[in-house]
Amino acid sequence: MDFSFTDEQVDLREMVIKFARNELDYDLAEYDKNGEFPLEAWRKCAEMQFLGLPFDEEYGGGGSDFLTMSLVLNALGYACKDAGLVHAIATQVLCGMQIRMFGSEEQKQKYLPDVCSGKKIFAQAITEPDSGSDALSMRSRATWNGDGYLLNGTKMFITNGPIADVVIVFAVTDPDKKTLGGISCCFVEKGFAGFQQCNPIKKMGLTTLQNGELVFDACPIPPGNLMGKEGQGGMIFNESMEWERSFLPAAHLGTMERVLETSIRYAKERKSFGQSIGKFQSVSNKLAEMKMRLELGKLICWKAATLKDQGKRATLESSIGKLFISECLKQTCLDAVQIHGGYGYTTEYEIERDLRDSVAATIYSGTSELQYNIISRWLGL
Amino acid sequence: MEIKDTIKSFIMTELLAEKGLGSLADADPLIDSGIIDSFGIMALMSFLEEKFSIQIAGDELIPENFESVMRISALVAQKTECSLGV
Ligand SMILES: Cc1cc2nc3c(=O)[nH]c(=O)nc-3n(C[C@H](O)[C@H](O)[C@H](O)COP(=O)(O)OP(=O)(O)OC[C@H]3O[C@@H](n4cnc5c(N)ncnc54)[C@H](O)[C@@H]3O)c2cc1C
Numbered sequence: 001m002d003f004s005f006t007d008e009q010v011d012l013r014e015m016v017i018k019f020a021r022n023e024l025d026y027d028l029a030e031y032d033k034n035g036e037f038p039l040e041a042w043r044k045c046a047e048m049q050f051l052g053l054p055f056d057e058e059y060g061g062g063g064s065d066f067l068t069m070s071l072v073l074n075a076l077g078y079a080c081k082d083a084g085l086v087h088a089i090a091t092q093v094l095c096g097m098q099i100r101m102f103g104s105e106e107q108k109q110k111y112l113p114d115v116c117s118g119k120k121i122f123a124q125a126i127t128e129p130d131s132g133s134d135a136l137s138m139r140s141r142a143t144w145n146g147d148g149y150l151l152n153g154t155k156m157f158i159t160n161g162p163i164a165d166v167v168i169v170f171a172v173t174d175p176d177k178k179t180l181g182g183i184s185c186c187f188v189e190k191g192f193a194g195f196q197q198c199n200p201i202k203k204m205g206l207t208t209l210q211n212g213e214l215v216f217d218a219c220p221i222p223p224g225n226l227m228g229k230e231g232q233g234g235m236i237f238n239e240s241m242e243w244e245r246s247f248l249p250a251a252h253l254g255t256m257e258r259v260l261e262t263s264i265r266y267a268k269e270r271k272s273f274g275q276s277i278g279k280f281q282s283v284s285n286k287l288a289e290m291k292m293r294l295e296l297g298k299l300i301c302w303k304a305a306t307l308k309d310q311g312k313r314a315t316l317e318s319s320i321g322k323l324f325i326s327e328c329l330k331q332t333c334l335d336a337v338q339i340h341g342g343y344g345y346t347t348e349y350e351i352e353r354d355l356r357d358s359v360a361a362t363i364y365s366g367t368s369e370l371q372y373n374i375i376s377r378w379l380g381l
Numbered sequence: 382m383e384i385k386d387t388i389k390s391f392i393m394t395e396l397l398a399e400k401g402l403g404s405l406a407d408a409d410p411l412i413d414s415g416i417i418d419s420f421g422i423m424a425l426m427s428f429l430e431e432k433f434s435i436q437i438a439g440d441e442l443i444p445e446n447f448e449s450v451m452r453i454s455a456l457v458a459q460k461t462e463c464s465l466g467v
Binding site: 102 | 395398412413415417418419420422423424426427430436438439440442443444445447
């Protein structure tokens, strides 16, 4: 498999890095402290077409392939220190991909231009207070009442949820069927009767990302708001997870690269016992490990993206990539704090924020434990 | 091997091995019976796509298409005919 990037892709990555450094220059420490969503930065990213890159031009998209989009996300993870913003962008793109794959033509025309322009914020709601890893055991019910569906239930931890204009909600439509045929997917829009968006949940990291509980109390869903067919939700979920696990790690690799560079710089500058700390093997080994994780992570990430571009399945590759890269990100950030010593523990050096942000990567989109389970099942265990 | 037998053999060895079922009829329910769960469906689709050089996407990704060996074979037959331009 050839992982080399074209000149255009390399130039695009450089352009995104330059843009992020120059334009996404808000006071992140302040936003982090207040748990505030950087709306202006979101708009700037939308203007640059980061939200619409992989979608057809007729819907306002950039018409690029998945690998290129992954590379843009990677550049953002590298040059934008706000992992919350980067995750919000990725969620918007992933919602658009679901619509592209499973939405009707009418739904594509209605929603995709808003995905691309960022005028509306999108979210996808699967997790519930009592079901996360075992997502398909969800209890939210969409009941047919002759005119449409009535949606009842609660969703939890939903990224972009508190500020979303459109939410793709998964709910049970046929409790008698096993999960694969009993779940469906629908669009719920801000302002629908019985739809309540709760306040953002306070978190240890990714504080600018708005995560919250969504409550549906006899919320009427018009029949035209069903995405895909009734009973297709379980399969839409599977497909979406594969795209998501192929995509989000690209951002984490960007962060790992930035954290590595920062740590190398520090290891060269900081003196102890008359020499740079990078000369001590217990420090340089950590840096070498960081580099190994980064380079190995790139291989599996670009492989998964390339498979997806070829129209192939990447179930195993996306699980391996998601597990490996998220755990590597966490370890890399932890090692970076250690290399920076006391300074690494201060907010001023900003590494502690990367560490706080990194932990979530091993939880969302299927925990590390779940990825081990998937890989083991793949091995016939 | 016929399409049907190839599919059956995959299900028997990869998805049913632990359950020790001796046989599988063409019309036996696979999804409602839990033989194919949310992991099994991904494994099965990966197998079908690679083995028969097809892509299953969009509207075809519905549980009904994977309900039984018969339905899966019909989907594969239709897709392989399409890709051969028949
Ligand atoms: C920042 C963030 C963003 C998120 N965004 C979204 C979103 O946009 N949409 C959405 O729907 N959800 C979202 N989530 C929810 C996320 O997907 C769930 O938190 C995750 O799937 C885990 O579910 P849980 O929290 O209920 O933990 P549980 O499932 O209760 O798991 C608790 C622990 O048990 C382990 N465990 C559970 N089952 C098994 C098993 N079979 N084998 C081994 N170990 C197991 C888990 O790995 C974990 O360590 C987000 C979460 C976070 C933190």
